[in-house]
Structures are given as structure tokens and as C-alpha cells.
Amino acid sequence: MIKDNFFGSPNISRYTLFTLLFQMGMAISLAAMPIYFKNENAVSAYGVAYSVMAITGAFSFVYGLFVDRIGFSKALLFGVMLYGVALCMRVFTNPIIAVITAIMAGLGASVAILANRSWVLQISQTSNANTTQLTAMRSMLGNISILLGTALVSLAAYLFESIYFYLLILAGLLVFGSNYFAFQNYKIIKLEKTNKSSLQRENIFKSEKINFTIILFMFANMLSGVYTGLFKPYLILMFVDYGVSEHKSIFIYLLTTLVSILSGFYLLKYHHFMKNVPFSGFFIAMISLAFVFFAMFVGLRYNLGIWFLFFLVLSRSVFLSLSSSFEQVLEYELFNKATLAMALGLTQTSFLAGDALGSLVTSLWIDPKNIHDYAKICSYCSILVLFHMIILFILKKYKKI
Template identity: 30%
Template sequence: MPLYFNENNAVKIYGLAYACMSIAGIFAILLGKLVDKFNWITTLTLTTLIYAFAMLGRIITHEYLAVLIAFIAGLVASTGVLSLKNWMAYSTQSTLTNRLVLYRSLIFHSTNLFSMVFVLALAYIITDKRHLYWSLLVLSAVIVFFAWLFFLKIRNHYHIDKHDNKKLSKITFNPIIVLFCLNMIFSGCYSGLIKPYLILLFIKKGFSDEYSIFINLLIVFSQVIFTTIVIKKLNFFSKSPIKLLIILETSLLLSYLFIYFEYLEISIYVLLFIFILRTFLLSTSTCTEEIIHMQYISKQQFAAVFGLLLTLFLIGDSFGAFISSLVFDHNYLNIFLISAVFVFLNLCTYIFLSFAIKKHHQI
């Protein structure tokens, strides 16, 4: 999508559409009630169909239509995510929840890797890139449509008693939950700043579309490897998760500052190493955060708190994407400096969280 919009001289519109999609996710905490009312398989089936049409609408680069379609996509995507989380919470043994979360992440990165290989192969074969990116956007919508057919077929296998549906409970705030909330906002901010423009950053560096896709392919491949390692070493990463998060966030802060000050002079090999290192830091911290959430959010409040955390993350994500849409065309390197600021704020929340956890154990 960023490459398609870049070819159509609509990078700013892409940034606004991405931000608007995240803004729609702000309603996640309210959408959770919709999932509870109609059950997860019904909402998942409906939102997948709507999302397929919303993805097809990504070929539209008109400013207002692109933003409207992105908003609809954000609403249905958030509802779909909450539907899957609802299913995991009520259909999975608690002892398997952490590992299932990691396996889901591994599947996501693996399929993303396959897609990148497919796109890269076509980019080398086909010379008309604008036609290629348009076709791939349509193809992605078709794939989601087939997913809808699959859910439509299996939905009759799930007989959910409406009386067993659990409603979102009221959230009891404590220092740990408040710090989780701040953490998700800051994490969303630096995610929205860089993630939408990752491929374009390499194009700005002077590389071709194909080479930029290949670099992104290596980064995605590293995500698969790192997620696999985390799954195999789950006990190691869960021994002292908060200390690990502080180390990871400090490393991420230093890497962003290094990129900002040295980007123009960095060789492609050093740059690739730093971005792969960044991938390791983000992948590991995400898994570690989820482990901490499982430990310190009560089962009775999990659905409600997760809906709130998802909402806050997407608020930060949309804010970060909005900032980068304004900054990218003027001086794209500023997104690394701004990201470093949000990483520093997030690091502060981890430090305060470590004290809150110690106090929690003393009570």
C-alpha cells in the first residue's frame, strides 16, 4: 500500500489514512460489548466480509474516500481482533494462553514473510510497478474474502450459549494498570511513526523498490526467527520480564538516536543490522509485555482491560502516524528523533512499573 500510494504521489494521504484507521480502533473498548452480545464467531464472520471490501478500497487514493475507507477498516479490524481475543480467553486453558499468543505471532510473521517473498519475486519479473501494486491490493482483498467464506462454513460448528456470554466488567484501576495504559500509548506512538514508512525509508536512502522490499523481507524473516526463539525460551523470558523490558527499551532508544545522527553515513550493511536489531528488540518486548499482562491483570478484568489497552495503543498509533505524515516529506529523519522521545517516555513507565510490581508483591 505505501508503495502504491508513493507511485501515485499520495504519500501524505497514505499517512492520513493509516492514522484514521488507528483512530477508528479507539472504539475498541466499546466494540468489545458488541462481541459479547453477538458472540465471537458471528462478529468475526461479519467483520471479515466488511474488511475484504475495505481492503479493496485501498486502491482509491482520493483524500476523503481513502480516509473514510481506512476508518471503516479500522472499526472492523478492531472488532475482529477482539473477537479472536474473546475466543482465546474463553476457549483456551489458562496454562496454554501465553504460548498460544506467541504461536499466533509466529504464524503472523511467517505468513507475512511468505507474502514478502511473493511480492519481491513479482517486483523483479514485472516492470510496470503501478499496475503490480494495484493488482496486489486487489489480490489481498480477494484472500480476505476467501477467509470470510471459511468462517461462514465453520460458524455452524460453534454453538455458543448466549447465557454464558460474559460482559465486560468495570475496570479497577491501580498503579500497575495505569502504567500499562501509559505504556500502550507510548508504544503506539513510536509504532505509528516508523511502521507505515519502513519500506519508504529505504527508498529515501536511494534504493530501488525491489531492493527496499528485499531489505524488508530480511527484517520480516528475522521476526520469524526471533519469535520462534522466544517461544522455545519462554521460561527464560518470563523469569524477570520487567528488567528485560528496561534493557530492551534502553537498547531501542540508543539505536534510534544512532540512526538519527548517522543515517546519511551508515552503510547498507550497518543499517540492515540496526533494523534487524530493532526487530529483535520490538518482538521480544511485545512478547514480554503480554507475559506481564497475563501475570498482573486479573482474569475477571482481562477482557475489559485488554479492550482499553488496545484502544490506547491505537490512539498512540494514530497520533504517531499523524505526526509522521506531516514530518516525512519535509525531513524524514526527524521521525527517528521523535521516536526516541517516545521510547524514552516508555522507558520511564517501565522503571516506575518495576517499583509498582515490587510494591505489589510486598502487600
């Protein structure tokens, strides 16, 4: 099964190896950078750089236009090169250099991620693989990379002192290494390019508008960002405040990533059935997710025990992974293929805006200090999940699917 799904064709093999290297570089850098800056007494520079990178990434809708204009294969090369340089430059903690690096990283990563999703569509159009299978594969590769990258940083920090400088360089080198597979893909696409006139391409591009479908997906992704920002950054702290030790809380967080991988594996195994029911799969996963958040509210409110909470947190990862995968399949099916990256850029911008809003609400308004505060967060998340589901239900009625 692994060989058939991850290495079923030369194009899929290139995608698999590219994604593993790129995402591992990203994961290693994200884990090593804050500790490196802290050790260099540059925490403030790190905070500013993180904010600047987030703001730069919020302009994804502009980068989507760029990806559509020049083609995903060229855009991928540009984004990966820029991001690789930025990761290597993170060893410099000077505030000005840190800000410049953050702008480069935000731009490069956003362009590369949008181009990566366009690559998924190209694979589905040139092979027997469907978007449900490829979306599940993409999700699994991302989670595996995060797990391996985070584990590598933890192991290296345990075995060696002052290793973070070299980990940041390694992260950049892994991203540069992924460019080999992106370049191979670019050469093949250039050879196989169909002979369409520039006028036809321009007319296709100009014909796209920000239609009702895109607007609904933008609202849905914003809501998804809000309940992600409300809960995810405080998952470890919730267990710590519940009385679990710090290292066990971090281990639980890693388990949620592992569960997400297993969820992707399940979707990958049954993709032939799931590809025909993306709306049904999405609604079932979202109803389950809303119920899990409500159960977490009850469990925290009435102190039903750590094992009850542990089970629900893992269940949250399952249904969140499945609902996200099904929603991405719907985006591939319903967006105009000629301007896919622009539409994905708009939804990505909406998610990032919601994520920032959710984290601000949690940190500035709720300011969780005990389990009752986390119960309040879970109740809000449950309501937001239901609104997210309603928006996609409106889309289903609008498209008469």
C-alpha cells in the same frame, strides 16, 4: 516443532490457518491499495480513506465492549465478513465510496483483531499451550503473512501489468476464506458453551472498571505508539538518505520482518522457560532496545558506517519483537478475563493515538532531511523506551509481582 506449536490441536490449527489467511489478505491490500489509487489518479481519495480508517480504528475501546458482550467467536465472524467486503470494495476509487469502505475496513479489522486476541486466551484455557507460546506464535504468523503478502505483490507487479485491481480482490477473498475457520470455531464453541445464566454474565461484565492496571497499560501503549510512529514510517527513507539505493533499502526493511519472525521462533522454542519470567524478559528486552536506539543516535551522529547502522536496525527488530510479546503476555495475565476485549480495546486505542502523534511529530516538527535529523529521532525514541519501561516497573510494584 512446527507441527506441535502451530498444529498441536484442532483449535490451534484453526487459529493458525485463520490468522495466515486473514493477515495475508490485510498485507496484500495494504501493499496494493496505494499504488492502485495512484494509477487511477486518486491519491487524494487514498489519503482521506487512510485517515478515516485510522480514526475509525481509534474507537477500539468501544469495539472491545461489543466483543465482550456478544462473545469473541460471534464478533470474529462479524469483523471478518465486514473487513472482507471492505477489501473487495477498495477497487472503487470514488472519494465517497472510498470513505465508506474505510469506515467498514476500520471497524471490521479492529473487531476482528480484538476477537483474535480473545481467541488466544480461549486456546490457553482449553489446551496445554501457554500465553507466552501463543503470543509468540501469533507474532510469527503475522510477520510471516506480511512477508508473504508483500512478496506476492512485488512479484505480481514485476510479472504483470495493471495487476493491482485483481490483487485487491484476492485480498478480500483471502479474508473471506479465513472466515471458514472462524465459523468452525464458532460452531464448536456453541456446542461446548457452559450453562451460565445471563445474570451471572451481566454481573461479571458490570463488575469491571477501568482500574489502575488498565490505565498504566494505556500509558505504556501510548508511549510505544509514539516511538513507533516517530521511527518506523521513516526507516526506509533513513537508509535512502544515508546513501543506500531504494531497492536495497526496501530489502533491508523486509529483512527486519524476517528477523522479527526469527525472534518469535526463539521465544516459541523456549516458551516453557520464558512463561515464568514475563516481567524479567520485558525489562531485559526494553533495556536492550533503549541501548540500540542510543547506539543508532551515536552511529548516525558520528557517521560510524552503514554496516553499524544495519546491524543496529536488525537488533531493534529483535528486541522490539521480544518486548512486545512479553508485554502482551502480561496483559493476558493481569487483565480481567471477563472483559479482556474491552481492556485490549483501550490499549489498542492508546497505541493508535500515540502512533498518530509520533508520525505527526516526525513529519511536521522534525521533518527529517539528513542523517542528523534521524539521529535526533533515535535519541527521542531511546528516552521514550525508558519511560515505557518505567511505567511497567511501577505496575510490577503495584501488583507486587
